[in-house]
Amino acid sequence: MRDCKQTILSTIPDNNCCSHAFMHVILALTSSVNEKNSSIQINSKPEILNKVIKIVKNFYPDLTIESGNSFLILKGNIFALLLDSNFSSPALSSFSNDCDRLTILKTVFILCGNFYYNQDSSVNSKGYNLEFVIKNEDFANETTELLKEFGFELKLTTRQNNQIIYTKNSNVICDLFVKLGDVSSALEIQNNLAIREIRNSANRQNNCFEFNLDKTINASNEQLTAINYIINNFSLDYLDENLKEVALARIANPDVSLNDLRTILNNKISRAGIKYRLDKIIAMYKKLKGDKK
8 A cells, every 4th residue: 555644744735824734733742842941842754854844944944953863853932833833722723724624634644544454355354444543632532523524424432542533434534535635545445445346246256156066066966866876776768758858968968057958958848847857856766765775
């Protein structure tokens, strides 16, 4: 599966109001703020830190940036950044524009989202699962409400002291990816679903064929046993002409279905008629065998 988070991150701008919404989530979930020392430390992945650096350079060029592979430290007049990103307020009340609120949802997924998918039918597949794993209960409740605003009803549960917002509905996952700006992942999921359905349909048809073949073989074996018993112990003439015709056709074609026997007999007898005659031979065999005993 492609990197959906990287794709979604690329849709977040570096130089407009949505950038502040992005920073609100970054500061709320990944930072430690030291107002006394006028510094902010942000711990995250390099691609997210690179986005933060671009935003800071665009809006707050006077801030000093110290960066490592998994962290960066902002020093200087950090209060303008905290104010613009509504650091001390809940996201839902701080940002009213739809684009800002969507950016918040995108950023929460980038930081806390997981998407699991297993196409390999040879293992114990759990199928599709998309979830947000959030430690802060208030932020999890906000995220749940934000998802509802955009038309997504996900379930909320608790796992190991984390709040888990999740869905296993592939259609919901596809729609959510489209909303978050990753159409390619949605298309990939739909393509995999189509392939899986084709494979499952083929398996069902194959299983049905094998089941019918087994039935045909088992029935044919029973018929042949009855016919051979009568011939070996009483001769073929023991059967009347109607039964004899079907018996000879079955002996010559031991593996074919009743429909195929009908074709071999030039459709002179219906499938039901052939079955009736073969069943009559079997009943005769069972009676004769009982008498012989």
